[in-house]
Amino acid sequence: MDNYKQRRLQPIAFQAVQFRDTFWQPRIELVREQTIPFEYLQCKETGRIDALRLDWEPGQEPTPHIFWESDLAKWLEAASYSLATHPDADLDALLDQVIALLAAAQQPDGYLNVYFTVVEPGRRWTDLRDAHELYCAGHLIEAGVAHFEVTGKRTLLAVVQRYADYIATVFGPEPGQKRGYCGHEEIELALVRLYRTTGDQKYLRLSQYFIDERGQPPLYFEQEATERGTPGFFGETLPERAEQLAMFRQYNQSHQPVREQREVVGHAVRAMYLYCAMADLALELHDPSLVQACERLWQHLTTKRMYLTGGIGPSSANEGFTTDYDLPNETAYAETCAAVGLVFWAHRMLHLDCDGRYADVLEQTLYNGVLSGISLDGKKFFYVNPLASTGQTHRQEWFGCACCPPNIARLLSSLGQYMYSQGDAEVAVHLYATSEARLQVGAHTLMMRQQTQYPWDGAIRLDLELASPARFALKLRIPGWCTRPVLRVNGVVVEVASCLEKGYARIERTWQNGDSVELHLPMPVTRIYAHPAVVADTGCVALQRGPLVYCVESADNPVPLNQLQLPVDQPLHPEFKPDILNGVVMLQGSACVPDLTDWNDCLYRTRKLRMQETRLTAIPYFAWDNRQPGAMRVWIRELSI
Amino acid sequence: MDNYKQRRLQPIAFQAVQFRDTFWQPRIELVREQTIPFEYLQCKETGRIDALRLDWEPGQEPTPHIFWESDLAKWLEAASYSLATHPDADLDALLDQVIALLAAAQQPDGYLNVYFTVVEPGRRWTDLRDAHELYCAGHLIEAGVAHFEVTGKRTLLAVVQRYADYIATVFGPEPGQKRGYCGHEEIELALVRLYRTTGDQKYLRLSQYFIDERGQPPLYFEQEATERGTPGFFGETLPERAEQLAMFRQYNQSHQPVREQREVVGHAVRAMYLYCAMADLALELHDPSLVQACERLWQHLTTKRMYLTGGIGPSSANEGFTTDYDLPNETAYAETCAAVGLVFWAHRMLHLDCDGRYADVLEQTLYNGVLSGISLDGKKFFYVNPLASTGQTHRQEWFGCACCPPNIARLLSSLGQYMYSQGDAEVAVHLYATSEARLQVGAHTLMMRQQTQYPWDGAIRLDLELASPARFALKLRIPGWCTRPVLRVNGVVVEVASCLEKGYARIERTWQNGDSVELHLPMPVTRIYAHPAVVADTGCVALQRGPLVYCVESADNPVPLNQLQLPVDQPLHPEFKPDILNGVVMLQGSACVPDLTDWNDCLYRTRKLRMQETRLTAIPYFAWDNRQPGAMRVWIRELSI
CATH class of the missing domain: 2.60.40.1180 (Golgi alpha-mannosidase II)
Known part of the structure; x- marks a missing residue:
C-alpha cells in the first residue's frame, strides 16, 4: 500500500456506466420503478415528509423520530441517482418539492432537524451519543451532493452547505466549541464528499476533526452524559462492570482513538461508516497512520468476523460484532445496511491500494449479503440476513427503523461507480x-x-x-x-x-x-470450508460458483435441511433455469439424508445411522425466500464417506 | 404389563441392603458425613430452621419463603435414612429438636406452613398454582414416614398425619371442599406413602382425588386466579394467545386430565412427581387406565425427550420440556431434581411391570444425570446439568432455591431399595x-x-x-x-x-x-448415536462403557473440544486410574484435531481441513468439573475417514 500518494486510480462517476445486462440492469430498473416510489410512499404515509412542515403539536401522532431525516435523505440520494440514468420529470419535480420543504424547515442559523426543532427544541446537541443528529445531517449532505451532481441544481446542496457551515461553528477544538462527535458515524464521510464536490477545505477539516477527536480521553459521551444528568435517548446509563463498560464504549467505536483501534467492534453499520471516513481521510490527507489503521481493521474483519456472504455483525444485541469466529448461522444478524457499508468501505480501500482483496470482498458482499436484502420483486426487504432459517424469517415491506431499504436503493442506483x-x-x-x-x-x-x-x-x-x-x-x-x-x-x-x-x-x-x-473465468462449483474455530460451520461445507454463494431451500429440497448431507466427492452440476427465480443457475446433485425407516422408535442406539440417497438442489443465496416459506441453509453437512 | 395385579414383586426396604463396595458406599458415607451436616448448616444459616419459631415480624430479613419447608423436609428425610445404616445419637437428637419445632409450629387445626402463618396469614390455600403449600406438605409427609420407618418414633409422623387429616377436610369433591390440587405435584405420592405406612385408606383416597381432579374442566387454577383477583405468587397472569396459554397450563401438567395426557410436558420435576403418583395409584387401585397413561408417557419421554445421561427438561425457561428431539447440549437444563424424579418414577414403573426397560433408565439416570449433580467431595452441587460446557459452568455450594442438594442426599441415603x-x-x-x-x-x-x-x-x-x-x-x-x-x-x-x-x-x-x-457383563467401549432429528448431536458420537456415559474434559484434552474429532474406527482403551477423580476408568485413544498450521490467516478456503493426530481421554460424565475449570463435551464429533 505504497501508491496511495500517487493516486493513480480514481473512482469513476456512476453515470459513466450504462448497464445492458440481464442481472443488474433489471434490478436497477426495479429499484427505480418499484423501490424508489414505494419508499417515497412509505416516507409519506409514515409522516416522514409532512413532519418537515414543523407543525407537529405535543400529543399528536406520529411523533417525529430522531432518525427520520436519514431515511428521507437516503431516498433523496437514491432518487437523484435514478434521474441520471433515467430522466423523469415527475420524480425531478417531486424531489424539488421535498427539497423545498427541507429548505423551509431549516432554521435561521442553518440547523435542520425536525425532532429537535419541534419535539424537544431545547435539547439540540445534548445527546450526541444516541440522538443521531449529526448522523442525519450526514445523510442530508450526501443527498445534497448527489442531487447536485446529477441535476446540477444547487437547491439541496445550498441547504446542506448552510447546515454544514453551522455545524462547523458548533464543533471543533476552538474555545467555545463542543469537542463532540456523533454516536452514529456518517457525517465524517459525508463531509469528505461535500469537500470533494465544493472544494471547500473547511468540510475536510471538520471531518478530520471528528475522526481525530473520536475516542480521545476524557471520553466526550461520558462527559456529556454527566452534564446532561439523564440517560441517553435510548435510555442506557453507564454500566458499572468494566467488561460491560468496554462493550458499551465499543458500541459506537468511541472506546479509543481511531488510529489505535485494532479490532472491528460494536455496531456494524457505525463501524463501516467510520472506516469509510478513515479511508477517505487517509487518501485526502496522505495519512499513513490512517491507512495502517484501516488495513489492520480490514484484516481483522475479513479474517475473523465476516460471514461467507459478506454479511457482518452476528449479534442482534448490539447489531454488531462479538468475538472472533463467532458466526452463528440461524441467529446471524448481518444487517443489510452493514453489508452496504462494507461495499462502501471496500470501494474506498480499493482506491488506497488497487488490491484484488478489496474488490473480492466488494463483489462477494454485493452479490450475496447485500442482494439478499431485497426481494426479486423489489418490494420487500431483509433487515437481518441469517445464513440458515427454520422457515420463520421473511422479508418485510418496511421497518419502523427503515434504514435498509433506501440504503440498498442508493447502492444499486449508483452501482456503475464500482465497475x-x-x-x-x-x-x-x-x-x-x-x-x-x-x-x-x-x-x-x-x-x-x-x-x-x-x-x-x-x-x-x-x-x-x-x-x-x-x-x-x-x-x-x-x-x-x-x-x-x-x-x-x-x-x-x-x-x-x-x-x-x-x-x-x-x-x-x-x-x-x-x-x-x-x-x-471458469466457474466450477466450489466447496468452501470455514476456519475450524467457526464452531457454527464445523463439519459443514458451503457451495459457491463464481461470486455467488449458494444455499439449499425447502422449496427445492423436501427433507429436513439440517439432516441433509453432501458426500465429499459428490459432483454438483450447474444449470441455468430461465423460469425459476427470474432465471438463476441452480446446482444439482446427489446427497444423503438419514434413512429413518432404519430407526426403531428409540432415541439412542449403538449402530451408526444408515443414509439414503436424495437429490440436492441449491440456489443462489441472494434469491432465497422468494417462493413458499421454508427452511434454508448455506452451510450443509458434509459426509466424508 | 399384565402382572401388576398379582404384585409378584415388591420393593424392598432400603435398609435391607448394606453396601460394601468402593463406588456407592463411599458416596453414601460422604453424604452422611459431609452433605447432610452441610445441608443442616445451610438450612440453619439461611433461616429455614429458626423460621419455625413463627416469630418473624414484617420487615425482618430474611422473609420466610414459600418452599422452605420442602428443603428442610428433604433434609429430615435424608438424615433419617442415614440413621438406619449408621446410628448417630447427635443426629438423632438434632432431628428430634427440629421435629419439636415443627410440632410447635403446627396450628391448632393441623395446618403447618410458616409462610402462610406469619407472612401472609390471610392467604392460606388462595394460590395453589404457585404457592407450593401442598408441595411442602408432601415433603413433610415423606419425612414423617421416613423418620418413623427408621427410628420407630411417631413424633413427626403424628404431626404430618394431623396435617394430612386437616388437608383431607379442606380438599375433595364434597360440598364445601375446595376442588383444587397443587401446582407442584408431590403431595400425591407422599399420601400414598403415608397410606402404605399407616394403612389409613383416607390418604389413598385423597391422593386419588388429587390425581383424578387434575386437569378436569373447568380448570381450577383459572377459577382460583379469577377469585383471587391477583396474579399468582410468581406474578404470572393468564397469557392471551392460545399457544402460550397451552404452554402455561402444561407447565404444571394441569392442561388436561392425567389419563388423557400423552406427552411429557411442562416443568420436569413436577411431571416426574406426578407420574410417580400415577404409577403408585395404578398399583394400589389396580387401575389399567393409569397404567396405560404411565406407559404412554414413559414411551414418549424415553424415545423423544431424554438426554443420554437420563437428564430431562432441556429448557431453563420452564425448567422443563419443550419439543420432541429438542436436546441442546450446552444449554441443557436437565435439573438434578428431575433426574432424581426420573429414578423415582422408573422404580415405580418397575413394580408395575418388571421390565428391564425401566431398570435400564433407572441405572442410566442414577450413574449419570443424578450423580453429576454432586461433586466428588460431596460439598458442591449442580442444579443444571449441561452435556457440554465452554468452561463457565461449575457446581455451587448451595442455591437460593435449594431443592437439588437434599434430593440427591435422600436418594443416595436410601439407595439400597433400588437394588x-x-x-x-x-x-x-x-x-x-x-x-x-x-x-x-x-x-x-x-x-x-x-x-x-x-x-x-x-x-x-x-x-x-x-x-x-x-x-x-x-x-x-x-x-x-x-x-x-x-x-x-x-x-x-x-x-x-x-x-x-x-x-x-x-x-x-x-x-x-x-x-x-x-x-x-462385558463392558466394551461403545459408541452411541442419537436419532437424526436431534439436531444438537448431528455428526456426533457419545462414548459409553457399561452404564457410564463418558465425556471429554479440558483437564485431559488440551485442545478445543468442539474441534476434536474421533475417527470412526478408532478403538478406545479403558484403563482404571486409581489416582484420578477418586479412581475411575478412563478411556483413551487417538483422535484428530484440525491442523491449524495448515491454515493461513484466512476465514474461508476451498481446501478441506487437514487433521492431525491428538490423544483423546474421556472420563465418566458424572465426574466432570472436579478438577480445574474447563470445557466439557459428551457428544464428540465423529470423523468418517
Whole structure:
C-alpha cells in the first residue's frame, strides 16, 4: 500500500456506466420503478415528509423520530441517482418539492432537524451519543451532493452547505466549541464528499476533526452524559462492570482513538461508516497512520468476523460484532445496511491500494449479503440476513427503523461507480457485467464495452473504442475465487501469471480502437470450508460458483435441511433455469439424508445411522425466500464417506 | 404389563441392603458425613430452621419463603435414612429438636406452613398454582414416614398425619371442599406413602382425588386466579394467545386430565412427581387406565425427550420440556431434581411391570444425570446439568432455591431399595454392587452377597445363603447396553437367551445354601448415536462403557473440544486410574484435531481441513468439573475417514 500518494486510480462517476445486462440492469430498473416510489410512499404515509412542515403539536401522532431525516435523505440520494440514468420529470419535480420543504424547515442559523426543532427544541446537541443528529445531517449532505451532481441544481446542496457551515461553528477544538462527535458515524464521510464536490477545505477539516477527536480521553459521551444528568435517548446509563463498560464504549467505536483501534467492534453499520471516513481521510490527507489503521481493521474483519456472504455483525444485541469466529448461522444478524457499508468501505480501500482483496470482498458482499436484502420483486426487504432459517424469517415491506431499504436503493442506483477505476495511465476493471462505460485515461476518452453472462458464466469480452491509440495499462481483476483464468488480447493468449499484480492482470500496451480482450473465468462449483474455530460451520461445507454463494431451500429440497448431507466427492452440476427465480443457475446433485425407516422408535442406539440417497438442489443465496416459506441453509453437512 | 395385579414383586426396604463396595458406599458415607451436616448448616444459616419459631415480624430479613419447608423436609428425610445404616445419637437428637419445632409450629387445626402463618396469614390455600403449600406438605409427609420407618418414633409422623387429616377436610369433591390440587405435584405420592405406612385408606383416597381432579374442566387454577383477583405468587397472569396459554397450563401438567395426557410436558420435576403418583395409584387401585397413561408417557419421554445421561427438561425457561428431539447440549437444563424424579418414577414403573426397560433408565439416570449433580467431595452441587460446557459452568455450594442438594442426599441415603425386588416366588436383581442384602422370598429369608467391581468391571458374583432349600426364580437384570452376557450357576453356563424375560435372565430352581451365580457383563467401549432429528448431536458420537456415559474434559484434552474429532474406527482403551477423580476408568485413544498450521490467516478456503493426530481421554460424565475449570463435551464429533 505504497501508491496511495500517487493516486493513480480514481473512482469513476456512476453515470459513466450504462448497464445492458440481464442481472443488474433489471434490478436497477426495479429499484427505480418499484423501490424508489414505494419508499417515497412509505416516507409519506409514515409522516416522514409532512413532519418537515414543523407543525407537529405535543400529543399528536406520529411523533417525529430522531432518525427520520436519514431515511428521507437516503431516498433523496437514491432518487437523484435514478434521474441520471433515467430522466423523469415527475420524480425531478417531486424531489424539488421535498427539497423545498427541507429548505423551509431549516432554521435561521442553518440547523435542520425536525425532532429537535419541534419535539424537544431545547435539547439540540445534548445527546450526541444516541440522538443521531449529526448522523442525519450526514445523510442530508450526501443527498445534497448527489442531487447536485446529477441535476446540477444547487437547491439541496445550498441547504446542506448552510447546515454544514453551522455545524462547523458548533464543533471543533476552538474555545467555545463542543469537542463532540456523533454516536452514529456518517457525517465524517459525508463531509469528505461535500469537500470533494465544493472544494471547500473547511468540510475536510471538520471531518478530520471528528475522526481525530473520536475516542480521545476524557471520553466526550461520558462527559456529556454527566452534564446532561439523564440517560441517553435510548435510555442506557453507564454500566458499572468494566467488561460491560468496554462493550458499551465499543458500541459506537468511541472506546479509543481511531488510529489505535485494532479490532472491528460494536455496531456494524457505525463501524463501516467510520472506516469509510478513515479511508477517505487517509487518501485526502496522505495519512499513513490512517491507512495502517484501516488495513489492520480490514484484516481483522475479513479474517475473523465476516460471514461467507459478506454479511457482518452476528449479534442482534448490539447489531454488531462479538468475538472472533463467532458466526452463528440461524441467529446471524448481518444487517443489510452493514453489508452496504462494507461495499462502501471496500470501494474506498480499493482506491488506497488497487488490491484484488478489496474488490473480492466488494463483489462477494454485493452479490450475496447485500442482494439478499431485497426481494426479486423489489418490494420487500431483509433487515437481518441469517445464513440458515427454520422457515420463520421473511422479508418485510418496511421497518419502523427503515434504514435498509433506501440504503440498498442508493447502492444499486449508483452501482456503475464500482465497475471501474481510472487514472492517468491506467484503467482497472473491478466487476464484470454487460455494459458500456465512458472512461478517461489521462487525456484519452475510452469507451469500454463489456459482454458477458456474468455472474452465470465467466466468459467476458471487452471491446475498446479510442479516438486515437493510447498507451496505458488495462488492469483486469482476476477474482480470488478463480483459479484458472484464461486471457486473450486480440485473440492472442496472455499468460495471466506473468502479468498478475495484486489480483489484477495488468496489460500495459498501446491500445488501439477496436482492440478486444477476452477473459475467461471458469466457474466450477466450489466447496468452501470455514476456519475450524467457526464452531457454527464445523463439519459443514458451503457451495459457491463464481461470486455467488449458494444455499439449499425447502422449496427445492423436501427433507429436513439440517439432516441433509453432501458426500465429499459428490459432483454438483450447474444449470441455468430461465423460469425459476427470474432465471438463476441452480446446482444439482446427489446427497444423503438419514434413512429413518432404519430407526426403531428409540432415541439412542449403538449402530451408526444408515443414509439414503436424495437429490440436492441449491440456489443462489441472494434469491432465497422468494417462493413458499421454508427452511434454508448455506452451510450443509458434509459426509466424508 | 399384565402382572401388576398379582404384585409378584415388591420393593424392598432400603435398609435391607448394606453396601460394601468402593463406588456407592463411599458416596453414601460422604453424604452422611459431609452433605447432610452441610445441608443442616445451610438450612440453619439461611433461616429455614429458626423460621419455625413463627416469630418473624414484617420487615425482618430474611422473609420466610414459600418452599422452605420442602428443603428442610428433604433434609429430615435424608438424615433419617442415614440413621438406619449408621446410628448417630447427635443426629438423632438434632432431628428430634427440629421435629419439636415443627410440632410447635403446627396450628391448632393441623395446618403447618410458616409462610402462610406469619407472612401472609390471610392467604392460606388462595394460590395453589404457585404457592407450593401442598408441595411442602408432601415433603413433610415423606419425612414423617421416613423418620418413623427408621427410628420407630411417631413424633413427626403424628404431626404430618394431623396435617394430612386437616388437608383431607379442606380438599375433595364434597360440598364445601375446595376442588383444587397443587401446582407442584408431590403431595400425591407422599399420601400414598403415608397410606402404605399407616394403612389409613383416607390418604389413598385423597391422593386419588388429587390425581383424578387434575386437569378436569373447568380448570381450577383459572377459577382460583379469577377469585383471587391477583396474579399468582410468581406474578404470572393468564397469557392471551392460545399457544402460550397451552404452554402455561402444561407447565404444571394441569392442561388436561392425567389419563388423557400423552406427552411429557411442562416443568420436569413436577411431571416426574406426578407420574410417580400415577404409577403408585395404578398399583394400589389396580387401575389399567393409569397404567396405560404411565406407559404412554414413559414411551414418549424415553424415545423423544431424554438426554443420554437420563437428564430431562432441556429448557431453563420452564425448567422443563419443550419439543420432541429438542436436546441442546450446552444449554441443557436437565435439573438434578428431575433426574432424581426420573429414578423415582422408573422404580415405580418397575413394580408395575418388571421390565428391564425401566431398570435400564433407572441405572442410566442414577450413574449419570443424578450423580453429576454432586461433586466428588460431596460439598458442591449442580442444579443444571449441561452435556457440554465452554468452561463457565461449575457446581455451587448451595442455591437460593435449594431443592437439588437434599434430593440427591435422600436418594443416595436410601439407595439400597433400588437394588432388588422381592416376591412370593421371585427375587429380581436390578443393580449390581458389592453388597449384602437380606431378602424375603415367600417364607424364606435369603441372604444375598454380591461381589463385583461394577461399574468399572462387569464380572459379578452372587452368593446365596438360605436356611433351607427354596424354589423360586432369581431374575438377574441383563442391562440393555450389554450384548454378550455370560451366566453361570454354580459354575455351569446357562444360556442367557434361553431364559431372558423382559430384560431379566430368569433362573427358576430350588436354590440351596451356598449356591452361587456368576454373571459377566462385558463392558466394551461403545459408541452411541442419537436419532437424526436431534439436531444438537448431528455428526456426533457419545462414548459409553457399561452404564457410564463418558465425556471429554479440558483437564485431559488440551485442545478445543468442539474441534476434536474421533475417527470412526478408532478403538478406545479403558484403563482404571486409581489416582484420578477418586479412581475411575478412563478411556483413551487417538483422535484428530484440525491442523491449524495448515491454515493461513484466512476465514474461508476451498481446501478441506487437514487433521492431525491428538490423544483423546474421556472420563465418566458424572465426574466432570472436579478438577480445574474447563470445557466439557459428551457428544464428540465423529470423523468418517
